[in-house]
Amino acid sequence: xxxxxxxxxxxxxxxxxxxxxxxxxxxxxxxxxxxxxxxxxxxxxxxxxxxxxxxxxxxxxxxxxxxxxxxxxxxxxxxxxxxxxxxxxxxxxxxxxxxxxxxxxxxxxxxxxxxxxxxxxxxxxxxxxxxxxxxxxxxxxxxxxxxxxxxxxxxxxxxxxxxxxxxxxxxxxxxxxxxxxxxxxxxxxxxxxxxxxxx
Amino acid sequence: xxxxxxxxxxxxxxxxxxxxxxxxxxxxxxxxxxxxxxxxxxxxxxxxxxxxxxxxxxxxxxxxxxxxxxxxxxxxxxxxxxxxxxxxxxxxxxxxxxxxxxxxxxxxxxxxxxxxxxxxxxxxxxxxxxxxxxxxxxxxxxxxxxxxxxxxxxxxxxxxxxxxxxxxxxxxxxxxxxxxxxxxxxxxxxxxxxxxxxxxxxxxxxxxxxxxxxxxxxxxxxxxxxxxxxxxxxxxxxxxxx
Numbered sequence: 001x002x003x004x005x006x007x008x009x010x011x012x013x014x015x016x017x018x019x020x021x022x023x024x025x026x027x028x029x030x031x032x033x034x035x036x037x038x039x040x041x042x043x044x045x046x047x048x049x050x051x052x053x054x055x056x057x058x059x060x061x062x063x064x065x066x067x068x069x070x071x072x073x074x075x076x077x078x079x080x081x082x083x084x085x086x087x088x089x090x091x092x093x094x095x096x097x098x099x100x101x102x103x104x105x106x107x108x109x110x111x112x113x114x115x116x117x118x119x120x121x122x123x124x125x126x127x128x129x130x131x132x133x134x135x136x137x138x139x140x141x142x143x144x145x146x147x148x149x150x151x152x153x154x155x156x157x158x159x160x161x162x163x164x165x166x167x168x169x170x171x172x173x174x175x176x177x178x179x180x181x182x183x184x185x186x187x188x189x190x191x192x193x194x195x196x197x198x199x
Numbered sequence: 200x201x202x203x204x205x206x207x208x209x210x211x212x213x214x215x216x217x218x219x220x221x222x223x224x225x226x227x228x229x230x231x232x233x234x235x236x237x238x239x240x241x242x243x244x245x246x247x248x249x250x251x252x253x254x255x256x257x258x259x260x261x262x263x264x265x266x267x268x269x270x271x272x273x274x275x276x277x278x279x280x281x282x283x284x285x286x287x288x289x290x291x292x293x294x295x296x297x298x299x300x301x302x303x304x305x306x307x308x309x310x311x312x313x314x315x316x317x318x319x320x321x322x323x324x325x326x327x328x329x330x331x332x333x334x335x336x337x338x339x340x341x342x343x344x345x346x347x348x349x350x351x352x353x354x355x356x357x358x359x360x361x362x363x364x365x366x367x368x369x370x371x372x373x374x375x376x377x378x379x380x381x382x383x384x385x386x387x388x389x390x391x392x393x394x395x396x397x398x399x400x401x402x403x404x405x406x407x408x409x410x411x412x413x414x415x416x417x418x419x420x421x422x423x424x425x426x427x428x429x430x431x432x433x434x435x436x437x438x439x440x441x
Contacts, residue, residue, distance in 0.1 A: 092245055096246075096251075097245040097246045097251070098245060098246075099242070099244065099245060099246060101242060112235060115231055115232065115235055118228060119228060119232050122228045133440055136437055136438075137373070137437075137438055137440070139437075140373060140374040140375075140434075140437040140438040141371060141372070141373055141374070141438070143374075143375060144371070144372040144373065144374050144375035144395055144396070145371060145372070147375050147377065147393055148347070148372065148375075148395065150205075151205055151207060151209060151393065152205075155209075155346065155347055158346040158347075158348075158370065159346070159347060159348075159370050159371045159372060160370070160371065161370050162370075163367075163369045163370050166366075166368065166369055169366070171218070171400075174218075174219045174220055174221050174222050174317070175220070175221060175222070176221060176222055176296075176299075177221060177296040177297050177298075177299055178220050178221055178297045178298075178299070178301070178313075178316055179220075179297065180296065180297045181297075
């Protein structure tokens, strides 16, 4: 059904009433101003109300789908950071790289096995000695605290209090040779190229 | 009800340790094991790029020597892997590291901190107790109003000055030495003394600024026996490792 053009309508009114052009003619509720006739939606297509619903519905459906996808991605567990040390680069699995050595003699294997046994015994004795030393340390401290308690409760409480400044405890380990006095290290810049992964 | 004043006098002593600067020499078993581990590591490994280059170049040299015709261009000089290795060896030999056994070791100068870099050194000072001059760990009498730890810090400051940085291991004492005064001066209120030891690690590496007022020594645990009385030594070595 073709709607009657308001342009035709207003022209009829114009011819009859002879209104000055400056005055806006308010013929229908859909006509806001004379000059803005064609700026509104083309009236020849379907009425506007139906389109709004479909649009809104479609947009809503799209938004919901997107939200579902985002939720799924977030729920998935974060990718594990690869440990570079555990991945052997492919170029080292080439068979040409395999070392060719003569097989070990019987005496050599015997020597190795006996050495391993001696080593395990040595380490066991070492660990036991360490534990014993720590035990004597703890006993000495307990004795000292006991005597202190007998002396004065106040000093004892002050001694038991945790020392906040003790940790974190940092120390540079011992090296093989002591530092050279007046050593001038060679010039150079160290560029760190480790790969940093973020989850 | 106020507690009756105890007849023991309290002292706080500081056991200041200079930690080792170099590693201790390996024991025989440790050396053997280290050698074995090195061997096994080499056996289980694959060839590295440098080794493959070396092998290829050796083969090339062999082929060149055997073949009488020189096909390859001899104009360009190629750096062989063996040359690189020789160059690195030369560079290593040119570098002279500081000796592990210092001059102070050779002179047995027990007042210097550069002696025995591979073990703990602790401070001993000569103090007057009663009417005797004894070698002791620096100690000071406890005054009311301070904790025992601050007594020990005060003792350290009197002998080494204020500029010494030491990390004290906690508020609790590590050991105690209890002794009764000789009968001549023992009274009802003054039975004896308790000396509480605190352990600390020396942080500042040079003590040139320290004003050492009296006789002092830096000794290791095994050398303590030369200076300390037997009972005192027993209690002190109770809380010392190694």
